[in-house]
Amino acid sequence: MKxxxxxxxxxxALAANAGFAASDLAGEQVTVFGPxxxxxxxxxxxVLAEFADQTGADVRYVGSDSFEQQIRVDAEAGSAPNIAVxxxxxxxxxxxxxxFLTPLASGTADWIRENYAAGQSWVDLGTYAGAxxxxxxxxxxxxxxxxxxxxxxxxxxxxxGYEVPTSMEDLKALSDQIxxxxxxxxxxGLGSGGATGWPATDWVEDMMLRTQPPSVYxxxxxxxxxxxxxxxxAAIEEFGAFARNDAYVSGGAxxxxxxxxxxxxxGLFSSPPQCYxxxxxxxxxxxxxxxxxxxxxxxxxxxxxxxxKNLGNPVLGAGTVWAIxxxxxxxxxxxxxxxxxxxxxxxxxxxxFLTPHKGVDTSVFGxxxxxxxxxxxxxxxxxxxxxxxxxPGGVGAxxxxxxxxxxxxxxxxxxxxxxxxxxxDALK
Amino acid sequence: xxxxxxxxxxxxxxxHISVALLVAxxxxxxxxxxxxxxxxxxxxxxxxxxxxxxxxxxxxxxxADGPELQVQEGDLYVIExxxxxxxxxxxxxxxxxxxxxxxxxxAGEMGGLTKGGDIIxxxxxxxxxxxxxxxxxxxxxxxxxxAITPPEFTLANxxxxxxxxxxxxxxxxxxxxxxxxxxxxxxxxxxxxAFAAYALAWMDFPGRALLVAAVVGLLVVPLQLALIPLLxxxxxxxxxxxxxxxxxxxxGFGLPLAIYLLRNYMVGLPxxxxxxxxxxxxxxxxxxxxxxxxxxxPALASFAIFQFLWTWxxxxxxLVFLIDSTGDTTVMTKQIVELLGTRGGNWEILATSAFVSIxxxxxxxxxxxxxxxxxxxxxxxx
Numbered sequence: 001m002k003x004x005x006x007x008x009x010x011x012x013a014l015a016a017n018a019g020f021a022a023s024d025l026a027g028e029q030v031t032v033f034g035p036x037x038x039x040x041x042x043x044x045x046x047v048l049a050e051f052a053d054q055t056g057a058d059v060r061y062v063g064s065d066s067f068e069q070q071i072r073v074d075a076e077a078g079s080a081p082n083i084a085v086x087x088x089x090x091x092x093x094x095x096x097x098x099x100f101l102t103p104l105a106s107g108t109a110d111w112i113r114e115n116y117a118a119g120q121s122w123v124d125l126g127t128y129a130g131a132x133x134x135x136x137x138x139x140x141x142x143x144x145x146x147x148x149x150x151x152x153x154x155x156x157x158x159x160x161g162y163e164v165p166t167s168m169e170d171l172k173a174l175s176d177q178i179x180x181x182x183x184x185x186x187x188x189g190l191g192s193g194g195a196t197g198w199p200a201t202d203w204v205e206d207m208m209l210r211t212q213p214p215s216v217y218x219x220x221x222x223x224x225x226x227x228x229x230x231x232x233x234a235a236i237e238e239f240g241a242f243a244r245n246d247a248y249v250s251g252g253a254x255x256x257x258x259x260x261x262x263x264x265x266x267g268l269f270s271s272p273p274q275c276y277x278x279x280x281x282x283x284x285x286x287x288x289x290x291x292x293x294x295x296x297x298x299x300x301x302x303x304x305x306x307x308x309k310n311l312g313n314p315v316l317g318a319g320t321v322w323a324i325x326x327x328x329x330x331x332x333x334x335x336x337x338x339x340x341x342x343x344x345x346x347x348x349x350x351x352x353f354l355t356p357h358k359g360v361d362t363s364v365f366g367x368x369x370x371x372x373x374x375x376x377x378x379x380x381x382x383x384x385x386x387x388x389x390x391x392p393g394g395v396g397a398x399x400x401x402x403x404x405x406x407x408x409x410x411x412x413x414x415x416x417x418x419x420x421x422x423x424x425d426a427l428k
Numbered sequence: 429x430x431x432x433x434x435x436x437x438x439x440x441x442x443x444h445i446s447v448a449l450l451v452a453x454x455x456x457x458x459x460x461x462x463x464x465x466x467x468x469x470x471x472x473x474x475x476x477x478x479x480x481x482x483x484x485x486x487x488x489x490x491x492a493d494g495p496e497l498q499v500q501e502g503d504l505y506v507i508e509x510x511x512x513x514x515x516x517x518x519x520x521x522x523x524x525x526x527x528x529x530x531x532x533x534x535a536g537e538m539g540g541l542t543k544g545g546d547i548i549x550x551x552x553x554x555x556x557x558x559x560x561x562x563x564x565x566x567x568x569x570x571x572x573x574x575a576i577t578p579p580e581f582t583l584a585n586x587x588x589x590x591x592x593x594x595x596x597x598x599x600x601x602x603x604x605x606x607x608x609x610x611x612x613x614x615x616x617x618x619x620x621x622a623f624a625a626y627a628l629a630w631m632d633f634p635g636r637a638l639l640v641a642a643v644v645g646l647l648v649v650p651l652q653l654a655l656i657p658l659l660x661x662x663x664x665x666x667x668x669x670x671x672x673x674x675x676x677x678x679x680g681f682g683l684p685l686a687i688y689l690l691r692n693y694m695v696g697l698p699x700x701x702x703x704x705x706x707x708x709x710x711x712x713x714x715x716x717x718x719x720x721x722x723x724x725x726p727a728l729a730s731f732a733i734f735q736f737l738w739t740w741x742x743x744x745x746x747l748v749f750l751i752d753s754t755g756d757t758t759v760m761t762k763q764i765v766e767l768l769g770t771r772g773g774n775w776e777i778l779a780t781s782a783f784v785s786i787x788x789x790x791x792x793x794x795x796x797x798x799x800x801x802x803x804x805x806x807x808x809x810x
Contacts, residue, residue, distance in 0.1 A: 031753035038769035060755045064747070065765055073748055077659035079669055081753030155570060159526040159542070181528075263473055270474075271487040271572045272530050286769070289470050296567060 026056035030330035033074075034085030034320070035067040039286075043350045044085075050346055051337045057330050071325070075100040080325040083334055088389040089125050090396055092139050092321050099131030101138045102324040104335055109137045111339055116141070117356040118383050125385055126321055139321035142338050143347065144354045146373050147202050147281040147316040147386060148303040151265060154296075156273050167307035168210060171277075172241075175248055178276055184250045187275035188243050189264025190257050190408060197401030199261045200239060200408060201388040202316065203279065207238040209314035210305045214382045221387040223424055228417035236413040243408055250275040257408040262287045268298065279303055281318070282373050283352060295369045302376050312381030318389060392427050399423035465779035466581040472775050483578050485521075487530060490571050492555060495563035504558045511553040511571060520575040523549045530572035541569065549573065585780035589767065599784075602763035608671060609746065609759060610739040613678035614732055620679065621686030622728065626716045628687065629694040630702060640691065646684040654680075655748050662749065669752040677749045678742075682735050693727035694720060729799035737789050760785050 036044050041063045048059040062081070064070050068091055074080045075095060086092040095101050104126075112126075113119035126139030150171075157164070160181065165171040178185040190199050208217050212231050219225045220232055246252045250267045251259065251274075267274030269289050278284070285294045292298055305313055322338060324331045337343055341360045347353040349364045354374050365371045377383070388396035403416040463477040475484065490511045498507045512518045522531040525541055533539035535551040545559030547569070555571060557563070589595060627633075628640050658680075662673045697720065705715050721728075739745075743761040750757050764781040768774050793800075 029754065033753045037766045038774075040769075041766070060753060062751070062753045062755045063766065065768065066747070070747060073656055073659065074753075076656045078663045079659065079752065153527075156527045159528050266470075266473055269489070271489045271527070273527050289473075290468070 024056060025330050025333060027058065028328070028330045029058045029060065030083070030328070030334055031081040031326075032059065032061045032083045032085065032334070033067070033071060033081035033325075034061065034063055035065070035087045036085075037063040037065060039351065043347050043353070046350065047343055047346045048334075050342060051334060054337070055330075055333055057333070059330075059334070071095070075325060082324065082326045082328055082331040084323055084325045086139065086321045086323060087318075088397070089139060089321050089385070090389055090391065090393055092126075092323050093128040094393070095323070095325070096128035096130055096136075096138045100325055101128075101130070102327040102331075103130065103136035103138055104140060104324065105332060108140065108335070108339075112137075112140075115339070115358055117358055117378060119356075121383060121385075122356065125390075139323045140335055140338060141319045141321050141356070142343075144317055144319040144356060144377065145281050145283060146354060146377055147318060148206055148314070148376070149280065149282060149300040149373070150303050151268065151278045151280060151284060151298055151300045152276055153268050153273065154299050156268075156276060160276075162276070164301045165304055167304045169307055171304055175242070175277070179247045183273065184248070184275050185277050186242055186248050187250045187259075187264045187267040187278045188256050189259030189261045190405060191260035192262075195397070195401060196257070197404040198388065198397075199280065200243070200404035201396075201400050202281070202386065203239040203243070204232075204235050204404070205384070205387045206279075206303055206314075206316050207235040208232065208387070209316060209382065209384055210311065211235055211238060211309065213311060214314065214384060217384055217387065221390050223391075227421035227424060228414060233413045233417050236407060236417060240407065240413060244410075253408070257405045282354065286352075295367065299369070300373075313379060314382040314384060315376060315380035316384055316386060317377070318386040392424070394427045395420060395424045461779045461782055464776065465585055465783050466583070467776060468582055468584070469774060469776045471580070480581070481579050483576050485574065485576050488573050488575060488577075489527075490573060492557065492568040492571055494568040495565055498563050503560060505560070505562050507557045507563060507568075509555060511549070511555055511573060516580075517578050518553050518575050520549060520551045520553055520573045522574045524572045525569060527570075527572065531574055535573075547571075585776045586784070589777060589780050589784055595763075595767065598758070598763055598766075599760075602758045602760045605758055606740065606760045609674055609678070609750065610736055612671075612675045613682070613739045614735045616675060617679045617682040617686050617735060618728055618732060621683055621690050621731070622721065622724070623716070624683075624687045625690035625694050626712075626720050628691045630715075630720075631712065643684050643687050643691075647688060649684075651681045651745070655744075659748055669750060670757070671750065674746060674750040677745050678735075678739050681745065682738070686731050686735070689731050690724065690727050693724055697723055726799040729796050733793060733796050733800055736792055740785075740789050 032044075032048065034044065041061065044063075045061050048061055051057065052059045067085075067087065071080070071084050071086075071091075072095075075098075080100065084092075084095075086095075092101065109123050109127075112123050116122045122141050123137060126141060127135050127137050128139070129135050130138070152164075160178075160183075162174060162177070165174050175185040188199070190197050192198055205217075208220060208231075211234060212220075216225065216231060220227070220229070225231070242248055243256050244253045249256055261280070265278045265280065265284055265287055266289060268276070268278055269292065285292070285298065288294070288298055302313070302315075305311055322335065324335065341357060344353070344355045344357050344360045345364045348355065348360065348362075348370070349366050351366050352370075354370065354377055356377065362371060362374060365374070388400050390396065391400065399420045403420045406419075407413060407416045460477045463480050464472055467477065467480060471480070492511075493507050493509050495507070497509075498505045500506070511520075520535040522534055523539070524530040524532040525539065525547060526532075533547075533549070535549055538546050538548045541547050541557065541559070543565075544561060545557060545563070547555065547557045549555045549571060553573070553575070557569060590599065628636060628643075658677060659669075659673075662668060662676075667673045667676070701719060701723075702715060705719055710718070741761065743759070743765065746759045746762060750759065751762060764778070764785060767777045767781060
């Protein structure tokens with residue numbers, strides 16, 4: 001089966017190559033530095049190997065778990081790689097402002113508008129002010145994660161006679177039902193070493209999108225409305241309705257902040273189940289117990305929106321953005337290569353890859369669940385990028401995280417939001 | 429009576445107990461790490477390592493064979509098999525077939541399946557499902573058992589870290605690279621520091637005391653301050669990222685401690701020997717090579733251990749000065765971090781890698797440990 005998939009990818013590659021002017025880069029070294037390690041590293045290397053085959057370039061990929069710090073050191077000292085893969089657009093924007101990034105070729109923005117679903121939003125997310133203060137497209141999005149997912153074990157649902165909820169009202173009713181049946185509905189864990197608290201920021205962002213129109217979300221992310229605006233506080237309290245409810249959370253509300261996010265989904269699979277529902281992004285199956293078949297042993301549904309609020313089906317996501325940190329013909333060619341469907345299809349045929357590229361052959365997806373996820377992405381009436389990744393580092397990767405830990409620990413939403421706003425003001 | 433020389437203090441037992449306690453305290457995390465390195469990630473996630481050595485009562489979910497393996501016996505369709513691998517001593521007490529009722533039946537008694545049919549699970553883990561209709565569905569029945577299972581340990585983590593074809597090559601390369609970094613990064617600072625320490629201890633020149641004070645002052649400068657400027661400097665003079673750069677960096681960061689340690693030791697050497705040698709007409713270089721160096725061996729060895737351990741375990745300096753985006757250069761610490769995966773959840777790999785990478789420093793330490801204490805104390809206690 002796998003061979004067949006790869007074969008079909010290869011055929012697709014031949015067909016797709018018409019668009020990519022495979023320039024001859026024989027012998028030229030193109031270095032790529034990114035955040036992926038382990039299995040993801042093998043995947044990205046497979047994508048880059050195809051580029052090497054087509055152009056003859058010598059492509060090297062190095063991953064690091066401390067990418068954010070290392071790319072800064074390398075750029076400041078002048079030993080940057082050709083291409084850097086940023087997990088957060090906020091960091092790429094900072095680097096562009098400091099003059100470490102090279103704007104992408106002039107036609108790229110038009111290409112994204114035409115070929116990516118919701119193209120303009122991807123262009124906007126990749127456009128930053130450079131060292132000279134002028135806006136330009138610096139970042140190319142490739143590989144997307146969908147965050148608005150709720151994971152569950154279908155057989156446990158079957159045993160208990162539960163149905164997958166299709167609206168937020170149903171989801172809350174289901175949670176109450178599970179409590180009434182003497183079980184615990186949710187597993188929530190915020191622990192993540194130095195990044196403890198980030199899973200809660202995703203909850204709040206999802207709640208923002210489900211209680212307010214996307215324009216309010218955009219204003220919030222840009223700090224055009226303060227963090228302690230009543231609408232934001234209400235969204236934090238929506239999250240609290242789940243996480244601060246002792247009856248709702250496995251281990252009680254006190255365990256939320258101290259449970260590691262990597263361990264929290266394991267409660268779904270214990271006997272008897274410690275919880276029935278777990279809200280987390282598309283990457284989480286990596287932390288399911290060994291041998292768990294996604295789609296059979298565990299499955300997911302879209303984190304539903306309120307039927308009563310008429311805000312459509314908003315989807316929260318994140319993604320990695322590729323940018324040129326040391327310009328060379330090879331780097332330019334690599335960005336051009338990422339615009340060919342084959343660059344997406346190679347990773348699609350493997351694992352954990354979603355793409356907004358409209359021209360790809362979705363039949364090559366490595367497993368059916370990925371296709372289901374991509375459908376969620378394509379059926380979204382609103383797509384918004386993870387807000388904490390767009391906020392300044394001191395907030396989105398700092399006070400927002402710690403504030404959410406405080407909130408889970410019992411502080412009031414109003415106080416927490418006011419403190420986060422104060423830290424944001426201090427950065428201005 | 430206690431303070432008479434030659435008699436044992438009656439407080440010896442207190443000393444012994446506190447030493448034993450301190451040793452236990454120090455070893456506690458290490459033992460935990462060692463035990464964890466023989467466990468699977470699921471075991472690590474579900475129970476503490478201190479429970480690993482004992483049989484434990486566990487609630488397990490085990491999937492029976494799927495409907496495609498059913499056989500027909502007369503009127504009955506039967507699926508039969510064992511829940512556990514043969515040879516494992518397991519005692520099942522109760523079992524169930526629904527996640528809502530995991531203990532509805534006692535082992536050895538007949539129970540009913542939710543979709544029709546009967547099931548029986550013996551206390552040894554043998555199960556037999558029967559039904560008058562064929563079993564349907566794509567997957568096997570989930571059987572929830574409460575069982576006492578024997579302790580279980582695995583070598584799979586070591587297998588994975590050391591022999592997995594994907595890792596083996598990288599690990600081997602990283603091992604050689606780490607040696608390439610650590611050996612020169614240990615020898616160069618010792619060479620430089622020994623000369624400097626001799627000069628600062630025994631040669632008279634103006635400003636000597638100030639120089640010593642400056643070296644002591646450098647001890648408190650955090651090396652993180654120097655990372656970007658130093659790398660910039662390396663790039664400008666054309667060294668770039670590479671072995672020469674990382675050797676220089678380690679040498680620079682190690683020198684203050686090395687000079688301080690060796691100077692303090694050399695100052696304590698008997699003045700008579702050195703003056704005798706001077707009277708006999710030995711040059712400063714001859715005194716240094718023939719007298720000071722052999723006498724300072726314990727101090728040199730103790731510093732060598734320090735520097736070796738520090739460079740062996742170093743990740744920060746290697747990341748900044750050695751590892752570039754071509755991927756040709758890597759070190760053990762970096763390789764281990766990579767094994768942890770993008771989101772760093774593989775604790776079992778971390779525990780195992782820690783013990784793999786500790787092997788060389790342990791060998792170095794035990795082969796030279798008699799110098800360690802002597803070299804450290806010799807500088808401070810007269």
